[in-house]
Amino acid sequence: MNTAIAEVIGIDHIYITVSDMARSEAFYDLVLRDTLGFSKAGYFQLAADRHLSYYNRVFGFVLRPARLAKAHEPYAPGLHHFCFRVEAEAEVHAVAQALMQAGIAATTARRYPEYAKDYTATFFEDPDGMRLEVTNFRQERRDRFAR
DSSP, X not given: OOOOSOOOOSOOEEEEEESXXXXXXXXXXXXXXXXXXXXXXXXXXXXXXXXXXXXXXXXXXXXXXXXXXXXXXXXXXXXXXXXXXXXXHHHXXXXXXXXHXXXXXXXXXXXXXXXXXTOEEEEEEOTTXXXXXXXXXXXXXXXHHHO
């Protein structure tokens, strides 16, 4: 019996900290806006810091300036990687190709049966070394979503 007070129905927004806003804006314009279809809301001020916001119909993705100059370390406590989900395997392949054509060192999209029989993904990093992934909406996730 589930005794939860509330059910999380999605991710509202993600904030990531970047070392160079201009460099990260150029990167995320290519990835989020040009490749994955996010809208770019633009800059807003929060306390003393300028933030840059992107959004789609599912969630917001915000860049904020770092206060310490330190590369992302995926095996330190904190976020390891961020994975975007697209509808179909063909889209994963198209995204990987578009990222490579834009000069982003994305891996060739392929199946990863060690994760799931229909798991297809491409992997790449942002300018600060944040690991990013694009994967397909595979059957197990569809079944979970439907229940």
